[in-house]
Amino acid sequence: xxxxxxxxxxxxxGQLRVRDTVATEETPLKISDIDRNAIEEAVKQKGQDxxxxxxxxxxxxxxxxxQEAENVLxxxxxxxxxxxxxxxxxxxxxxxxxxxxxxxxxxxxKVGADIVLAGExxxxxxxxxxxxxxxxxxxxxxxxxVRELKVEGGRLIARRDLEDHVEVVEVQLxxxxxxxxxxxxxxxxxxxxxxxxxxxxxxxLTLADLGxxxxxxxxxxxxxxxxxxxxxxxxxxxxxxxxxxxxxxxxQEGVI
Amino acid sequence: MKALVVYPNRELLYAASTLGGEVAALVFSxxxxxxxxxxxxxxxxxxxxxxxxDAVAEAVVKAAQSYQVVLLPSTKNGKTVGGLVAQRLGAEFxxxxxxxRVEGGVLKAERxxxxxxxxAAVEAxxxxxxxxxxxxxxxxxxxxxxxxxxxxxxxxxxxxxVSVEEKARGAVKLEEAEIIVSVGRGFKKKEDLQMAFExxxxxxxxxxxxxxxxxxxxxxxEEHWVGLSGKKVKPKLYLAIGISGQPQHIAGILDSRIIxxxxxxxxxxxxxxxxxxxxxxxxxxxPILINKLSKTKG
Numbered sequence: 001x002x003x004x005x006x007x008x009x010x011x012x013x014g015q016l017r018v019r020d021t022v023a024t025e026e027t028p029l030k031i032s033d034i035d036r037n038a039i040e041e042a043v044k045q046k047g048q049d050x051x052x053x054x055x056x057x058x059x060x061x062x063x064x065x066x067q068e069a070e071n072v073l074x075x076x077x078x079x080x081x082x083x084x085x086x087x088x089x090x091x092x093x094x095x096x097x098x099x100x101x102x103x104x105x106x107x108x109x110k111v112g113a114d115i116v117l118a119g120e121x122x123x124x125x126x127x128x129x130x131x132x133x134x135x136x137x138x139x140x141x142x143x144x145x146v147r148e149l150k151v152e153g154g155r156l157i158a159r160r161d162l163e164d165h166v167e168v169v170e171v172q173l174x175x176x177x178x179x180x181x182x183x184x185x186x187x188x189x190x191x192x193x194x195x196x197x198x199x200x201x202x203x204x205l206t207l208a209d210l211g212x213x214x215x216x217x218x219x220x221x222x223x224x225x226x227x228x229x230x231x232x233x234x235x236x237x238x239x240x241x242x243x244x245x246x247x248x249x250x251x252q253e254g255v256i
Numbered sequence: 257m258k259a260l261v262v263y264p265n266r267e268l269l270y271a272a273s274t275l276g277g278e279v280a281a282l283v284f285s286x287x288x289x290x291x292x293x294x295x296x297x298x299x300x301x302x303x304x305x306x307x308x309x310d311a312v313a314e315a316v317v318k319a320a321q322s323y324q325v326v327l328l329p330s331t332k333n334g335k336t337v338g339g340l341v342a343q344r345l346g347a348e349f350x351x352x353x354x355x356x357r358v359e360g361g362v363l364k365a366e367r368x369x370x371x372x373x374x375x376a377a378v379e380a381x382x383x384x385x386x387x388x389x390x391x392x393x394x395x396x397x398x399x400x401x402x403x404x405x406x407x408x409x410x411x412x413x414x415x416x417x418v419s420v421e422e423k424a425r426g427a428v429k430l431e432e433a434e435i436i437v438s439v440g441r442g443f444k445k446k447e448d449l450q451m452a453f454e455x456x457x458x459x460x461x462x463x464x465x466x467x468x469x470x471x472x473x474x475x476x477x478e479e480h481w482v483g484l485s486g487k488k489v490k491p492k493l494y495l496a497i498g499i500s501g502q503p504q505h506i507a508g509i510l511d512s513r514i515i516x517x518x519x520x521x522x523x524x525x526x527x528x529x530x531x532x533x534x535x536x537x538x539x540x541x542x543p544i545l546i547n548k549l550s551k552t553k554g
Contacts, residue, residue: 013371013503014525022374101343121484123503125369127351132339141310141414144336157418161485162332167307168418180485182471218348220378222369229515230531235522239540243548246516249532255493255514256459
């Protein structure tokens, strides 16, 4: 089964510096956490076929980040994917989600996958809309929030993890599936796998290569979150003294 | 702006009413149409299974032609429908918005981004699809006359629901709790969680937990699970004990008034997201807290 995995080369929000401004340009990229589960599932499901990592570079500056995104994709390859596609195009930086979905779907068509896997949401923007958008673009069914997946005879059976219940659903392939972190335990690549990944192909594409037209419609400006936490840390003293201090603070706040 | 509300509830209808145009509610039965009478200008009844995102999306696309905004709840199916609809309408999709207004013919909204370190001010020209973060829009939709109409549809779904299993549900209502004592991997065995239950009892709160406790170890049922895949909570006090503070967990506790954390690792990310942090072995400090608090509370 040929699998395409949507791997978001996301901002590593743990390293994002937020003071007066939000420094996205200096923030390194990493594989969006939940996409690791999608990669793991792809490796399990692909059998004798190939599994591809597909990403659209969303954060600039383009030249610097494109190289970084390539390195991030090498990690996905080290986990067992066979080939990577990176769409790096000035017009896609901070562009609309619609354009991103079109670019992703175009790559999926190019590689000819039977199934598209993705994480339920990405760590930087957390909108969780891409799997459904890509499915709509491809005209395939979408199965979201999947925590268990089985494919047999061209049918896909999945357990969807919804708010108050779990739904077991069935669709015909091809399909787009978004997974939750519960679906598996992503592997940590061995040194050997990391070395092997250096030899696997990372293909760079532009919108022109894919024949995709985009018209940006969204604008976003970032500012530090106003409700910053107080970050008072009690480090010194005996456990007794620390407990006393914590209770004191919480009383002052009027929450206990 | 004219708004179409899908899976309508009072909060969504109120949010839609603030946009200043006609409000229509897309519902899936006559009974649901009855429920929106008096609070939406139109009730559009589409006879599709609300559990099937692709069928619902089909109905929304059909009904949305004369509306500039589609509003949905920030639920998992709400977001799935939103994504499908947005791509088909060629629309932007703003998820989990905290605020919403119309300015110069453009929809402006705010949402948390980057592991909740920042707020993004986003704007998009209509058509726009929006999901609304729960609890952000407090108000009553104005009273209006409601016209009930049917949406004629021939839709099949590509998805078949084979079975549905209810998640175990007890007396825990974390969404409504004022105080939550939450437990994480810092607890070494299941029996030790008793300490947290005792502390919660003394404080008059409920017990929550991080992902591994519910999903991997299954020490607590999922109804206790706080986070991106679990519940979003907004207590006045969230006390995180032995929780490292993954972004997915933080996403669930953002709206807490005060966050306090106990962890023996001073570099645990939870401290960056807490008002008060205590670097200490939970096994030492929790019994002391129980003791002190039970004394003063009598």
